[in-house]
Amino acid sequence: MEKIIFEPAPGQGKTVECYVLEEATLKGVEYILVTEADEGKDGEALILKDVGGGGGADATYEVVTDENELDAIVAVFNSLLEEDEIEQ
Numbered sequence: 354m355e356k357i358i359f360e361p362a363p364g365q366g367k368t369v370e371c372y373v374l375e376e377a378t379l380k381g382v383e384y385i386l387v388t389e390a391d392e393g394k395d396g397e398a399l400i401l402k403d404v405g406g407g408g409g410a411d412a413t414y415e416v417v418t419d420e421n422e423l424d425a426i427v428a429v430f431n432s433l434l435e436e437d438e439i440e441q
Contacts, residue, residue, distance in 0.1 A: 354372040354373060354374065354392055355372065355373040356370060356371070356372055356373075357370070357371055357372075357373060357387070358370050358371075359371060359414070369389065370389070371387040371388060371389055371399075372387060372388055372389070372390070372391070372392065373385050373386070373387055374386045374387065374388055374398060374434075375430055375433050375434060377426065377429045377430060377433060379425060379426050379429055382402055382403065383402065383403040383412075384400055384401065384402050384403070384417070384426050384429075384430075385400070385401050385403075385414065386398055386399075386400055386430050387399055387400075387401060399416055400416070400417045400423065400426055400427070400430065401414035401415065401416055401417065402414060402415060402417050402422075402426075
């Protein structure tokens with residue numbers, strides 16, 4: 354799994370290291386499914402979307418909170434995870 358580091362804006366929290374479980378694109382927007390848990394361990398996951406549009410190392414992500422958007426991208430990730438045989 355790819356490990357990424359999130360650096361929040363100054364005063365917005367602490368730096369967090371996460372592992373990317375899966376990546377997907379929906380309607381031209383890039384999303385990543387991440388967890389703080391090491392490989393092989395159970396943990397919670399978050400779906401983040403690229404709001405900067407740049408992707409790569411300098412991408413700007415935010416947590417998906419809109420219920421309709423979340424439902425749509427969860428369906429995509431569920432399909433991808435079934436293909437990869439990752440336990441949901």
